[in-house]
Amino acid sequence: MIKAKDSIYKITPYVGGESGGKEGQRIIKLSSNEGPFGPPPMAVEAMKLASENAHRYPDGGCNELRGALAAKNNINADNIVCGAGSDEIIALLCKAYTGEGDEVLYTEHSFLMYAISAKAAGATPVTAPEKDLTTDVDALLAKVTDKTKLVFVANPNNPTASYIKRDEIERLHAGLPDDVLLIIDAAYTEYVDDPDYTDGHDLVERHNNVVVTRTFSKLYGLGGIRLGWCHAPAHVIDVMNRVRGPFNVSIEAQAAGVAALQDDAFVEKSLSHNKQCRTKFVTALEGLGIKVYPSACNFILAELEDAKRAEDLRLALKDEGVFIRQMGGYGLPTCLRITIGTEEEMDIALQAITTYIHKCNE
Numbered sequence: 001m002i003k004a005k006d007s008i009y010k011i012t013p014y015v016g017g018e019s020g021g022k023e024g025q026r027i028i029k030l031s032s033n034e035g036p037f038g039p040p041p042m043a044v045e046a047m048k049l050a051s052e053n054a055h056r057y058p059d060g061g062c063n064e065l066r067g068a069l070a071a072k073n074n075i076n077a078d079n080i081v082c083g084a085g086s087d088e089i090i091a092l093l094c095k096a097y098t099g100e101g102d103e104v105l106y107t108e109h110s111f112l113m114y115a116i117s118a119k120a121a122g123a124t125p126v127t128a129p130e131k132d133l134t135t136d137v138d139a140l141l142a143k144v145t146d147k148t149k150l151v152f153v154a155n156p157n158n159p160t161a162s163y164i165k166r167d168e169i170e171r172l173h174a175g176l177p178d179d180v181l182l183i184i185d186a187a188y189t190e191y192v193d194d195p196d197y198t199d200g201h202d203l204v205e206r207h208n209n210v211v212v213t214r215t216f217s218k219l220y221g222l223g224g225i226r227l228g229w230c231h232a233p234a235h236v237i238d239v240m241n242r243v244r245g246p247f248n249v250s251i252e253a254q255a256a257g258v259a260a261l262q263d264d265a266f267v268e269k270s271l272s273h274n275k276q277c278r279t280k281f282v283t284a285l286e287g288l289g290i291k292v293y294p295s296a297c298n299f300i301l302a303e304l305e306d307a308k309r310a311e312d313l314r315l316a317l318k319d320e321g322v323f324i325r326q327m328g329g330y331g332l333p334t335c336l337r338i339t340i341g342t343e344e345e346m347d348i349a350l351q352a353i354t355t356y357i358h359k360c361n362e
């Protein structure tokens with residue numbers, strides 16, 4: 001029987017956030033960091049219109065979308081490549097720049113797709129320790145070898161919800177050799193409102209070895225259509241255009257992306273809701289004696305006394321139809337990641353957590 005490359009069998013397949021429930025039960029899915037309000041209404045309209053042309057191949061260059069992204073982010077459209085989610089961009093970067101004998105570096109509790117994509121390309125994933133569940137620049141730099149090709153920094157990071165500031169990102173870049181690509185994964189960038197933070201686009205403009213990846217799956221509520229993009233120097237764009245599929249972004253996804261970028265009402269509502277609801281939820285959890293790590297994202301990371309407690313709480317919520325995610329797969333089995341849903345969903349989640357904690361304290 002034919003076999004794939006050895007490295008493929010080292011991959012632990014990605015398991016998405018839980019979503020199935022008991023028959024007839026209302027499901028509250030807080031397990032995948034999706035937006036709470038459905039897709040942007042303007043994107044839904046645009047997708048309906050675009051689907052009338054679904055018999056045509058999409059624009060392989062994503063020209064209108066790249067133009068809209070460039071205008072929105074004040075960058076050059078020629079330095080953008082779009083993909084089927086930032087997952088695809090991450091995979092293409094690994095495929096293009098790494099192979100057997102190469103190393104892909106990232107922090108220890110970071111997004112699982114870095115390991116999966118590195119292994120799929122035949123490369124070796126290498127992790128650096130974090131400090132208080134936050135990227136530690138010195139630890140990352142200490143792990144750089146002459147085999148290192150790519151360094152991924154999710155900023156903010158999933159699942160820790162933490163981020164490092166501009167000066168630390170600059171220090172990390174300054175410590176890397178020119179022939180190592182620094183990839184700033186800015187999937188949650190829109191949620192950060194710290195003036196000392198950078199999404200990384202300015203570094204891409206100034207350096208030849210920095211890439212920023214972005215997604216429509218979080219703030220823009222479009223995880224289901226698979227749309228992401230990267231901002232990169234011309235030589236990386238050239239490589240990405242060689243390795244990607246010619247029509248890797250569907251006609252509906254391109255239309256939805258353009259429309260979502262114009263849906264200011266949706267974006268403002270989502271951002272202000274996230275901030276207000278997250279604060280309220282965190283305060284309530286802390287009131288119950290649960291440790292919550294600071295979050296700059298649309299999810300929070302809570303820590304229980306031990307893995308058993310975390311598992312029991314997850315199951316107690318599941319029983320009520322509330323799906324959250326235990327972080328064993330990310331090396332944090334005592335932690336639970338909870339996405340910020342609607343106000344009502346968070347009230348129901350909190351009620352179930354309160355009941356569980358009170359039962360434990362009896």
Ligand SMILES: Cc1ncc(COP(=O)(O)O)c(C=O)c1O
Nearest residue numbers: 085086087154158187215217228
């Ligand atoms: C840090 C990080 N990067 C990238 C992604 C992938 O996003 P996309 O839906 O664009 O593939 C995620 C999704 O959860 C994420 O958490």
